[in-house]
Every structure is written in C-alpha cells, then in structure tokens.
Amino acid sequence: MDTIYLDNNATTQVDPLVVQAMLPYFTEQFGNPSSLHQYGNRVGLALKHARQQIQTLLGAEHDTEIVFTSCGTESDSTAILSALKAQPERREIITTVVEHPAILSLCEYLEKDGYTVHYLTVDGKGRLDLEHYQALLSDQTAIVSVMWANNETGTFFPVLEMAEMASQAGVMFHTDAVQAVGKVPIDLKNSKIDMLSLSGHKLHAPKGIGVLYLRRGTRFRPLLRGGHQERGRRAGTENSASIVALGKAAELALHSMKHENTVVKVLRDRLEQGILAQIQHAFVTGDPDNRLPNTCNIAFEYIEGESILLLLNKHGIAASSGSACTSGSLEPSHVMRAMGLPYTAAHGTVRFSLSRYTTEAEIDRVIEVMPGIIAQLRSLSPYWKNNAPVQEAFDPAYA
Amino acid sequence: MWNYSEKVQEHFFNPRNAGELEGANGIGDVGSLSCGDALRLMIHVDPDTEVILDARFQTFGCGSAIASSSALTEIIKGKTLDEALQVSNQEIADFLDGLPPEKMHCSVMGREALQAAVANYRGEVWSDDHEEGALVCKCFAVDAVLIEETIRANNLTTVQDVSFYTKAGGGCSACHEGIEDILNKVLAEKGQAFQSNVARVQADAEQALTQIEMPPLSTPQVTEAAVSGLSTLQRIRKIEAVIEAVRPQLQRDKGDIELIDVVGKAVYVRLTGACTGCQLASVTLSGVQQQLIESLGEFIHLLPVTKSPTA
Numbered sequence: 001m002d003t004i005y006l007d008n009n010a011t012t013q014v015d016p017l018v019v020q021a022m023l024p025y026f027t028e029q030f031g032n033p034s035s036l037h038q039y040g041n042r043v044g045l046a047l048k049h050a051r052q053q054i055q056t057l058l059g060a061e062h063d064t065e066i067v068f069t070s071c072g073t074e075s076d077s078t079a080i081l082s083a084l085k086a087q088p089e090r091r092e093i094i095t096t097v098v099e100h101p102a103i104l105s106l107c108e109y110l111e112k113d114g115y116t117v118h119y120l121t122v123d124g125k126g127r128l129d130l131e132h133y134q135a136l137l138s139d140q141t142a143i144v145s146v147m148w149a150n151n152e153t154g155t156f157f158p159v160l161e162m163a164e165m166a167s168q169a170g171v172m173f174h175t176d177a178v179q180a181v182g183k184v185p186i187d188l189k190n191s192k193i194d195m196l197s198l199s200g201h202k203l204h205a206p207k208g209i210g211v212l213y214l215r216r217g218t219r220f221r222p223l224l225r226g227g228h229q230e231r232g233r234r235a236g237t238e239n240s241a242s243i244v245a246l247g248k249a250a251e252l253a254l255h256s257m258k259h260e261n262t263v264v265k266v267l268r269d270r271l272e273q274g275i276l277a278q279i280q281h282a283f284v285t286g287d288p289d290n291r292l293p294n295t296c297n298i299a300f301e302y303i304e305g306e307s308i309l310l311l312l313n314k315h316g317i318a319a320s321s322g323s324a325c326t327s328g329s330l331e332p333s334h335v336m337r338a339m340g341l342p343y344t345a346a347h348g349t350v351r352f353s354l355s356r357y358t359t360e361a362e363i364d365r366v367i368e369v370m371p372g373i374i375a376q377l378r379s380l381s382p383y384w385k386n387n388a389p390v391q392e393a394f395d396p397a398y399a
Numbered sequence: 400m401w402n403y404s405e406k407v408q409e410h411f412f413n414p415r416n417a418g419e420l421e422g423a424n425g426i427g428d429v430g431s432l433s434c435g436d437a438l439r440l441m442i443h444v445d446p447d448t449e450v451i452l453d454a455r456f457q458t459f460g461c462g463s464a465i466a467s468s469s470a471l472t473e474i475i476k477g478k479t480l481d482e483a484l485q486v487s488n489q490e491i492a493d494f495l496d497g498l499p500p501e502k503m504h505c506s507v508m509g510r511e512a513l514q515a516a517v518a519n520y521r522g523e524v525w526s527d528d529h530e531e532g533a534l535v536c537k538c539f540a541v542d543a544v545l546i547e548e549t550i551r552a553n554n555l556t557t558v559q560d561v562s563f564y565t566k567a568g569g570g571c572s573a574c575h576e577g578i579e580d581i582l583n584k585v586l587a588e589k590g591q592a593f594q595s596n597v598a599r600v601q602a603d604a605e606q607a608l609t610q611i612e613m614p615p616l617s618t619p620q621v622t623e624a625a626v627s628g629l630s631t632l633q634r635i636r637k638i639e640a641v642i643e644a645v646r647p648q649l650q651r652d653k654g655d656i657e658l659i660d661v662v663g664k665a666v667y668v669r670l671t672g673a674c675t676g677c678q679l680a681s682v683t684l685s686g687v688q689q690q691l692i693e694s695l696g697e698f699i700h701l702l703p704v705t706k707s708p709t710a
Contacts, residue, residue, distance in 0.1 A: 302459065303459065304435050304436075304459055304460050304461050304464075305461075306461035306462055307411070307460070307461055307462055307465060310408075310411060310412075310462045311412075314412065323435050323461065324433075324434055324435040325435055325436075325460070325461035325462075325463075325464075325502075331433060331434070332433075332435060343432040343433055343435070344432065344459075347435040347459075379417070379418065380414065380417050380418070380457060380458055380459075380465060381457060381458070381459045382428070382437060382438070382439040382457035382458070382459055383437075383459055385419075394428065394437070394439065395428065396428040396429050396430040396431075396432070396437045396438070396439070
C-alpha cells in the first residue's frame with residue numbers, strides 16, 4: 001500500500017539534495033571546524049556558507065546573527081533565559097496561551113522561580129487582542145515571545161506589528177518561527193524582531209539542528225558555556241554535517257516558497273473543501289483566511305481523534321490530532337481549548353499538513369476515504385444516532 | 400503512536416457488540432468528556448436468573464477505549480450480575496493482552512460502566528467519586544491524585560516513601576521531579592519543608608551507623624543475622640508479616656503471593672492467580688522486595704518460584 005504523509009508540521013522528509021550535501025561531512029570532511037589545519041579549515045568554510053544560506057532565507061543583515069543550536073526547543077529556551085539573565089531587573093514575560101510547549105513549559109517553570117508570565121488569550125479563530133498586548137508592555141517586561149504561525153491550526157500572529165510595538169516600549173521580542181520559516185517570506189533586517197527560532201527538520205533538513213537568529217546588538221547571555229563556537233554564544237562542537245544540510249535546505253526552501261504558496265495551498269484547499277463538502281458537523285479550526293499555506297485542521301464533532309488517526313493509518317494515511325489520547329495527557333490540545341472549542345469537537349481535531357512532495361492523487365485519496373472513517377466512528381458514538389447528533393444530551397457520570 | 404497489542408487493534412478495527420441494544424434493561428453511562436472518553440453500556444438481563452443475555456456498547460473515545468468496551472461486552476455476556484461485577488479492570492486489560500499504562504483508565508471506565516449499568520438495572524443510583532489526575536509515573540501508571548491522596552493519608556515526606564506506598568517513581572525515576580512537586584505542595588500546606596531523598600538517606604545511614612555494633616575484627620565469620628540483629632526466626636516472622644500485608648492488595652487484583660522458603664539472602668515466593676503471567680509481576684516483586692529490605696534492614700533477593708522447591 002502506498003503511504004500518504006500529511007504530517008509535515010510534525011516533521012518533514014529530508015530532501016535528497018540535502019542528504020547529498022551533508023554526506024561528505026560524515027566521511028572525508030570530518031574535521032573539527034575549530035582546528036587550524038586543512039581538515040578543520042574546509043569544514044569551517046562550509047559552515048560559513050551554510051550560515052549565509054540561512055541569512056538569505058531569513059533576510060538577516062549579517063551572517064553572524066545566525067547561531068546554530070540543536071533544535072527549536074533549545075533556541076526558544078536560549079532566547080527566553082538569555083533575556084532574563086541579561087536584564088535581571090525585569091521580571092515579566094509576555095507570551096500567548098497557544099504557544100508550543102517549548103515556550104509554555106519553560107514559562108510555567110519560570111513562574112515557580114517567581115517570574116510573572118502574562119499569557120495573551122485568543123478568540124474563537126485563534127486571534128490575539130493587540131490592545132491588551134499594548135497594555136501589558138512595560139519596563140518590567142524582559143521579553144515578549146510570540147509564535148509566527150501556530151503549529152496546530154497554522155494561524156499567523158501579527159509578529160511584525162507586535163515586534164514594532166515591543167520595540168517602541170523598549171522590550172525585546174522573540175518569535176518561535178519553527179512552522180513559518182520556509183513557508184512565508186521573512187525579512188528580518190526590516191523588522192524589529194530581536195530573536196527568532198527555527199528548526200531544521202520542519203523544512204526538509206535533518207532532526208537535531210536548529211537556529212537562533214540573534215539581532216546584532218541584542219543583549220545576550222549564552223545557555224551553554226564552554227568553547228568559543230558560535231562566537232561563544234553556543235558552546236559545543238558544531239554539528240557540521242547537519243549545519244551544511246540546513247544551509248542547503250534553506251536554499252531549497254527559498255526556491256520552493258512560491259510553490260508552497262500556490263500549488264501546496266491549492267491542494268490544501270482542495271482537501272479541506274473536499275472533506276467539508278461530504279461530512280457534516282465538521283469545521284476548520286483557527287483563522288481560515290490567515291494561516292500557513294500547507295496546514296488545515298478540521299474538527300470532526302462527536303468522535304475522538306486518536307480513533308480517526310488509527311483508521312487513517314490503516315489506509316496508509318499519516319496525520320495528527322489534538323485529542324488528549326494522542327498525547328497521553330488528560331486534556332485535549334491547549335490550542336483548541338484556548339479557542340473555546342467544546343470537548344466534543346476538541347478531541348476530534350485532525351491536522352493535515354502538506355509539503356512540496358504532496359500530490360493531487362494523494363489528496364483525492366484522503367477525500368475518498370475520510371467520509372467512511374468518520375461514519376464508522378460516529379456509528380459507535382453515544383453522541384450520534386441516525387446520521388445526526390443525539391437530541392437528548394448524553395450525560396455520563398463524572399463528566 | 401501507542402504500542403497497542405494485536406488484540407487491542409483487532410477489537411478496535413472490528414468491535415464486538417457495538418451499537419444500541421434493543422430491549423436493554425440496564426444502562427450505564429460513564430466517562431470523562433474532558434479526558435476524551437465516554438461510554439454507554441447497555442445490558443439485557445434475564446430477571447429470573449440475573450444472567451446477562453446480551454450486552455452492547457457505544458463509545459466516544461480512543462482506540463483502547465473502543466477495544467476495552469468491546470472486550471467488556473464479550474467478557475460479561477452469559478455471566479450473572481454478581482459474576483460480572485467480579486470482573487476487574489485488570490481482567491479487561493488482560494483479555495486484550497495488556498494496555499499501555501497511559502491507557503489503563505480505559506479499562507477502569509469499562510468496569511465502572513458495568514457497575515453503573517447493574518445499578519441502573521437494580522433501580523439503584525450509581526455514583527462514583529472517581530477522580531483521575533495526570534499520569535505521573537509511566538512505569539507503574541500512577542496518577543497525581545493517587546499520589547497526593549497517599550501522601551496526605553500517610554504523612555509521607557520523601558520520594559522514596561511515595562515509591563514504597565504507591566510504586567510511583569520506583570521504575571525509571573524520570574518522574575521524581577513530578578513527585579517532588581506534589582510533595583512540595585502538600586508539605587507547604589502543612590508548613591513543612593520538603594527534604595530530598597539524598598538528605599534523608601544520609602540521615603538514615605548516619606543513624607544506622609550509630610546503632611550497629613561492629614563485630615570485632617578478629618571474628619572470622621559474621622553471620623547475616625548478626626549484622627541485621629535478628630535471629631532466623633525473627634527474620635522469617637518479619638518476612639511473613641510483610642508478605643501478609645501485601646496479600647490483600649494482590650487479592651483485590653485476583654492474585655496472591657505465598658512464602659515458600661528463606662535461604663540466606665534469598666526469599667522464595669510463589670505468585671498465584673492473576674499474578675501468574677501478569678505483565679506487572681516483576682513490578683509487584685520489586686515492590687515487595689523493597690518492603691522486605693526496609694523491614695529487615697538488610698539486602699535480600701526476592702525470587703519467584705513456579706513449583707515448591709524440593710528440599
């Protein structure tokens with residue numbers, strides 16, 4: 001059976017050209033870039049080239065603003081902890097309720113240490129209230145951290161505008177752009193963004209490589225101290241093969257950005273409309289008019305997401321869900337709950353995330369099997385009877 | 400994705416007895432919507448014999464919730480109500496060749512639906528104070544609510560205590576931070592400070608050192624009994640006491656444990672009933688072993704035997 005991979009917001013297939021570019025750095029180009037001899041020197045040059053490729057993708061002014069890390073999470077932690085360390089008199093953080101756990105878990109942890117975290121809430125479409133944000137900015141704010149695009153719904157936040165507002169208030173601004181990089185044009189030199197996190201494996205580079213963009217002049221305190229790598233801003237011998245890979249992936253992303261926003265977007269819309277035309281009591285979550293071109297998140301009411309994924313998997317289709325069961329937690333996705341989705345819908349959300357490898361035939365296959373899967377599970381559901389939700393409320397004990 | 404057994408997958412993809420039951424005379428609705436699982440169990444009971452003639456279910460939930468519901472209906476059909484009420488959640492899980500620890504609550508939900516359906520048939524009102532917390536210990540499937548209640552009920556102060564009482568934290572130890580957080584919370588309410596395991600173990604060790612009478616160096620052989628300060632009879636009595644204390648817990652899960660022999664540092668026991676072949680048997684044994692070590696004040700090995708050792 002052919003498999004259909006529609007979980008590209010979780011991770012992506014490494015582009016074969018990226019693999020080709022990185023392989024020599026496991027074998028003949030094995031040198032340590034810090035070494036003075038020719039082994040090290042050649043790798044050092046390759047890293048500089050990769051840095052420039054990423055600089056171009058992000059529209060950064062200087063290549064030295066690119067700091068390589070091990071992943072998006074490390075970049076996020078580095079950014080926030082650096083801002084707190086560098087400005088000890090400032091004890092507040094502003095972020096949103098729908099951030100990735102890489103930010104939220106860290107913030108919860110920092111709250112235990114006495115920091116105050118302001119969580120901006122979202123409306124039913126996952127949008128922020130910028131007036132509230134403006135009111136929270138103060139000389140107590142150490143950093144604002146707001147994601148560029150939400151990983152579950154794809155909804156964009158107005159980070160350029162928010163960075164501008166932070167800058168006027170004299171506050172540092174960080175954005176977790178892990179989902180956005182490679183899918184939307186980014187021009188950091190003409191923005192007020194001070195720090196930005198990205199992750200290689202979301203844009204067809206391998207896992208285990210990330211970047212923290214650090215605007216020149218931003219006060220910084222390293223997370224990892226040790227050697228002089230990354231100009232002392234991130235100690236530890238460089239993951240040279242993965243850095244070369246990420247550079248190549250950034251170059252390819254720049255070339256495919258138009259494709260993402262035309263072909264991929266059309267396929268996404270085709271999938272969404274195909275599903276919604278056939279299945280009742282299903283709706284798109286987030287802001288349909290303002291989101292990543294590759295992402296669609298649909299809530300199927302009265303059924304549970306893990307069950308949907310298991311049946312999709314049987315058809316060779318890979319997607320993801322915001323249900324509690326898929327994460328092993330007790331609550332459905334915090335993003336869905338923040339938008340006010342009822343439990344009967346929040347548990348039934350399925351995220352389809354496409355990539356430049358997704359084909360029309362694959363999309364049509366998903367549209368074909370989806371109605372049967374949903375009907376099968378609804379036939380098992382106590383909330384469903386005779387092709388409609390039950391009229392009398394099903395009200396189990398200790399609900 | 401979860402590591403579901405073949406049997407869980409089979410019951411999920413081809414659920415038995417799904418859908419509404421015409422003529423049901425007992426209905427149990429249970430579940431937690433926030434947690435994403437809700438189940439309606441419908442039974443048709445013969446009023447004369449109290450035998451469950453038919454059972455069907457409707458479930459809103461994940462793969463294991465649907466499979467557990469399917470398994471439950473298969474297990475209880477043909478049983479009398481009293482027999483059916485003896486079905487434990489472990490039996491439901493065993494019927495499915497086990498469930499991942501995060502999913503054990505699905506089997507609990509099945510058992511509760513049965514209790515609710517039987518109560519409904521008998522015209523009683525079933526209520527449950529069931530409260531479930533976030534899963535803290537993934538090795539032994541222990542949630543935050545159970546840990547917190549156990550800490551309060553027994554005035555526990557260390558992670559080690561929590562492991563002894565609940566098993567939580569006795570495996571990979573990755574959840575120790577989570578257990579410390581709960582201890583911190585409970586102790587803070589009482590105005591006490593949390594003491595880490597390290598501090599307590601050191602204190603224990605220092606206290607123990609002052610109590611141990613070191614044998615003269617010239618003595619060529621020191622018996623174990625002399626070190627632990629117990630005679631052979633005292634040791635065996637203590638071992639018996641620990642074994643007796645854990646038996647009710649095992650019996651509740653339809654298992655049992657029996658002391659077979661004590662040879663030096665080896666304590667031989669036999670696991671019977673549901674413990675035989677249970678995936679968590681080794682966990683049970685390590686828990687009992689820890690309690691024995693605590694009680695005896697010496698290190699022993701707890702070894703399971705399948706047959707009585709021939710002397």
